[in-house]
Amino acid sequence: MLCLEGKISLQSFLGTSIIFFTICMFNYYYHLTNLLLNVFIVSFFALNLYFILRFFYNKYAFAIAIRAALLGLLFSLGMYLKLVAPSNVQIFGGYMSVMALFHYSEFLAIAIVQPKQVSTDSFVINHSPQYTIAAVTSWMEFFIESYFFPGFKEIHWLSNIGLCVCILGDVLRKTAIMTAGSNFNHLVQCEKSSDHVLVTHGVYGWFRHPSYVGWFYWSIGTQLILINPICIPGYAIASWMFFKGRIYIEEIMLLNFFGQQYCDYQQQVGTGIPFIEGYKI
Numbered sequence: 001m002l003c004l005e006g007k008i009s010l011q012s013f014l015g016t017s018i019i020f021f022t023i024c025m026f027n028y029y030y031h032l033t034n035l036l037l038n039v040f041i042v043s044f045f046a047l048n049l050y051f052i053l054r055f056f057y058n059k060y061a062f063a064i065a066i067r068a069a070l071l072g073l074l075f076s077l078g079m080y081l082k083l084v085a086p087s088n089v090q091i092f093g094g095y096m097s098v099m100a101l102f103h104y105s106e107f108l109a110i111a112i113v114q115p116k117q118v119s120t121d122s123f124v125i126n127h128s129p130q131y132t133i134a135a136v137t138s139w140m141e142f143f144i145e146s147y148f149f150p151g152f153k154e155i156h157w158l159s160n161i162g163l164c165v166c167i168l169g170d171v172l173r174k175t176a177i178m179t180a181g182s183n184f185n186h187l188v189q190c191e192k193s194s195d196h197v198l199v200t201h202g203v204y205g206w207f208r209h210p211s212y213v214g215w216f217y218w219s220i221g222t223q224l225i226l227i228n229p230i231c232i233p234g235y236a237i238a239s240w241m242f243f244k245g246r247i248y249i250e251e252i253m254l255l256n257f258f259g260q261q262y263c264d265y266q267q268q269v270g271t272g273i274p275f276i277e278g279y280k281i
């Protein structure tokens, strides 16, 4: 059974996705309004969402509902742009949908496996200042290049490869969360809880850090979608450095928790991210 927070988020995400996508498609097929007007209509509804949700939900539920609803709106707006925007902007629509789906499904996955710990942080929207700076930098690169070299952003087959990388990365990450279940936590745990067990089956039999492997490739995939020649290597290097540090710290804790059992696991299974060894005794 999905917890209350999960249900609220699902209703809000699906509600706005379906409503806005239907409005956009109706407009698109019957040529009722043009693209810019549609973007304006969706933005106007987004403002109204605030008041509608505030009316229905208490403060806590509202904080979840508004985030999920806005992500649903971003998801549907992205799909719409992918279909109807000028050719050099279409790929930004795909990027918007991928981002929205990733952040919403992070929340939903935690709501399923860790219902007692789910909070607005579970959307990982404001993961860290570096994450936000990286996102804004990639948007700037996209729009500058799309203005000066529009043809460059029309290599759709390349962008679609990025889309596939993102989908596979996200599926791997969510599979890892589901496999680890209540042992999974967005924050690296420094104290072992009594019910924490070492997971080594399923995707944890392929890689020691499958959710990081998925996130690593997903992050590079987002830049491939945007065909951002500067951010593609930039994201690869930044993500690699981030996960190298994260895995090192996490494995010190895991060795403390599970001792020889974790040592044996390290011998049998690699981290999954190229050239990252983890912490070895």
Ligand SMILES: C[S@@+](CC[C@H](N)C(=O)[O-])C[C@H]1O[C@@H](n2cnc3c(N)ncnc32)[C@H](O)[C@@H]1O
Pocket (backbone or CB within 6 Å): 176, 180, 183, 184, 185, 186, 187, 188, 189, 197, 198, 199, 200, 204, 208, 209, 210, 211, 212, 213, 250, 253, 254
């Ligand atoms: C954000 S999760 C990441 C899990 C793992 N590194 C991955 O990439 O799938 C971090 C939490 O998972 C726990 N964890 C990591 N690997 C684990 C494993 N194989 N079995 C059980 N718990 C694990 C850690 O103790 C930490 O609190």
